[in-house]
Structure formats: C-alpha cells, structure tokens
Amino acid sequence: MSKVAVLADSGCQIEIQGDHPGIYIAPLTITMNNKTYLDQLEIQSLDVFKAMEQDEKLMVQTSQPSTGELVKTLEQIKADGYDEVIGIPIATGLSSTLNGMKVAADMVGLPITLVDSKGTAREQRELVLTAHSLLEKGKQIDEVVPVLEDMIAHSGTIIMVPNLEHLKRGGRITPAVARLAGLLKIVPVMELNYELGGKIDSLAKVRTLKKATRKLADRAIEKGANAANYKFAIEHVLCEESALELKAYLESKIGACDVLVRELPAVVGAHMGIGGVGLQFVKSEG
Template sequence: MTIKVVTDSGSGLSQKKANALGIDFLPLQVIVDDHTYLDGVDLDIDDLYDHIAQGASVQTSLPPLGIMEDLLESYEEQGVDQVILITLSNGLSSTNSTFLAAANRHGIQVHTLDLFTTLGVEHYCALAAASLNDKNVAPEQIVSTLKEAIDRSAGYLIAEDLDHLAKGGRLTPMAAKLGGMLKIKPILEVSKNTGGKVDVWSKVRTMSKAIKTGADQIGQSVDDPSQYVFYVLDARNEEGAQTAIEELKSVLGDQADIRREPMYAVIACHTGLGAVGMQYVKKVKGE
C-alpha cells in the first residue's frame, strides 16, 4: 500500500514548498483580467497583491482538470493506491468533489473530509496529514484525527475594501456604498457553523473594533488556548495584523501559539487588499 498526501493552494503552500514536504500539489487557477495563472506555480501572493493594487479584476477557479488527471496517471504508474486529500471547503470550491470523481475513475481510494474553511486551518491540516503519514498512521485514523480538530475550529475575516466584496458578490453594491459611508465593517465567518460558506457573522464600525470583536469571540470559544493553533492573516495590512495579534494575546495569554501568514490568494482575490483574518484550530495529536 502506497499513500500520498495531496493539497491545493488554498493551503498557502507553493508547489515547491509542498513537494519539499512530500505533499503533492493542486494549484488553484487565478484569473487576472484576461490571463490565467497557477497559484503557487507561476503566481505568488505578492504578485497577486500588486495586480489588485493596480485595479485588475481577479477571481479564482478550481485546479485544471488536466493537472489532476496527470497526477492520478502518475500514481497508477507508481503503484500509489490511496490518497489523503486536504482541500479548501466544499462550500467554496468543487475541487474536492472533482478530484474524488477523477480518482474513482483511476481506481484510487481517497480519504478526505470537509474542512469547512481554508487559509491557515487548511495549511495546518495539510502539514499535520503529511507528518502523520510519515509516521505510518493509517489514512482512516489521520482523517478521523483531523476531523476532531476541524470540529473545534473557526475563522473570521474583516475586509477593508467593501467595494471589492461587492464585485465578488459577497455584498450588494448598495450595501457596500452604505457601509463605506457609515464606516461599517462586516465580520465574515467561514467555518463549520456556516457550512463552509462565507457568511456575515457581525457588523461593527471601524477595523480595530471588528478585530477586537473577532478576537474576543475566539477567546470565548476556546477552552484551553494551549491546545490550539491560532492564525492571523492579512493582505498588506501590517497595522491590522499587529492589532489582531495583540488582541488575541490579551484574551488568550502571551503563550498562545499565534502564527502570522499572508492572506492567501483563495480569499484575497475576494476581499481585496487590507483584509485581516483570524482563525483557530485544535492541535492534532502526534503531528
């Protein structure tokens, strides 16, 4: 039995970094105006931020079917018969179901779960899956262990640019205009609570108030901070990220495991620059 771990670029990994960790990689497509890039292959996050800053129209799509087929054909040749698949939420993308259907055609068994989110939580789960696989933990046990962690996870996003959310269909143009006039910041949730889709959790005024509100909610949601990993992500918002870190420390304690990451393309394309995200996930035993 030969087992491979596969993740997509919603994990924030590049192809090079994933492969160095023994993880196979499915790049999401990022469409910038009329040009299509492969996230983590020929487009990095700073390039994307530059395109957004220049006013380009950006959107994402699932990894090319040809890349999935090529990977699965290589597995057949290598004798790989099982895959542990870690992808972004089924509520955000059809990547998971598309790969499952393709793998079935090739007779390859896939062990997977719905993360109900992406970004830092997906990053953590991909690395944990690879670590457990290296320790010869059974695929079924890996997925079961990850599910326990996901059941104790959540994430909150605050966008600076409401017009960008409106372009992506997350807010109506009128709501974005009114929100901008009133300095309203919607706090978006992407978690099991929302079925893995983006939903408005709360609305407050100012970015700093939104960050504090999100951090306070996280503080109330975790029982023992030492048993969790926390992520702060931002799209070129240094001040917002530092505020989020300080607010989380104030409710979790200075010893909390808080990790800083850029806002990956899978979400940054929809929130625009200035966005800040905060996530938490229960630590995986043995990873």
C-alpha cells in the same frame, strides 16, 4: 498495507515545488486582465495584491484546480507508488475543488477519501501536515479521518473586510449590502460557517477598524481557542500593521501562543480586498 498520499490545493500555502514527500499540491487558478495563472507556480499572492493595489477596479477571478492539473497530480501520485489518497481541499463553501478531486481520482483509477477542510490557509495546512504525520506513523485512513474531523470541529476562521467592493464583484455579497455598509461606514466582521461547508456568514457590524480587528480575537476566544491547545494564523492583504496589532491584542488576552502572521492565500485575499484581515484558530492534534 496501502501506501497513502495526501492531496491538497495551493490554498493550504504549502509550496508546490517544495520537498515534502507524500504531500501533493494542485494549483488553484487566478485570472486577471483576461489571463489565467497557476497559483504559486506562475503567480504569488503578493503579485495579485500589488496589482489590486495599483488598480482599484481590477477584477480578479479565482477557481478550483483544472481537471487537467488534478489528473496530472494524481497520475504523479500513482507513478510514485501510492495506492490510495486522502484529499483535503479548500472549503466546499468557497470552492468546488472537493468534487474536482473526486472526478480526477476516478479518471486516474485511484481510491480517494475526501475530507472537507471547511477552511483554507493555516487551518488547511495543519490538517494536511497532521494527516501526513499520522500516515508516516503507520496509521490507516480510518484512523486518520476522525482526528482530522475533530480538528475541524474545533477550528474557525473570522475575517474583517474594510471595503466590500471585492466581495461584491466576486458575487459573495449583493451590491445593495455593499452600498449600505459604505453609506453607514460599517466595518463588517464575518466568519466561515462550518455547518455550511465554510461559506462566509455575517457575524457583527462595527464602526471602527480597531473594534473590528479586536472582534476577531474576541470571537476566537469565545469559541474556546486558547494558547495551550490551539495554533493561530493572522493573515492579511497588504496591512501587516493591522495584523501585528491583532497579534498583540490576542496575546494580551491569552498569553504567548503559536501564531503565524503572513499574507492570505491569493484565492481568498483577492475577494477580501486591500486591508482584509483574517484570524484562524485550529486545534492541535489530540
């Protein structure tokens, strides 16, 4: 029977230096002021967001783990006695990490099965933890992958971005769209389109932050998320008050639920900008 490790990137918010045998995390990269940092190892999300808060024109660039870091991680997996790998990277619509994992695994000579998370943050984290749990119970890769795919099919990410400047700088939207939204005082609500590998897609345009925030919860409920079968995350960029208001609204609609409130991963929050809020819902295993 093969010994299988789980490989992810730091977008899943599992600590790279934490004690979690069988789970390996490669750091995404963040570049600010012409200096590149390894996510979680050399810089944390709050460091990035506070720098953005101090300098509104700061350009933050993000990218997949380098081939060198992926090879280093996979070599460690091999040295630890694993024969195969399940790779669960950040959404292909947001990053090329999936392809990078495949290239690095080929270089190291480890068979790898790749599952596009089509998301990041808590959704990706739950996929990683579920895969690891099933492997620990003796499940084989061909038994684990369908469980993960079902979770992905019943999960979602909806975001609200008060200021489109950072999305414009990162090339996620055109300058014309950003300018028009600013002139009309529109607060866009978007979601990750899972049919497109997790690319950012427009959902609604509302006039107030309160309406935009509530739209996140309404959309999750519309798509079937509930307190009994789902876990939630409300993640933000230096706007905890808005995140907590969203949590209260969500619970007023569906009752007490498993909901985590925390900051977004730097590689996502850097493009959403200060005030950005995301709501994730992920179906529990089974």
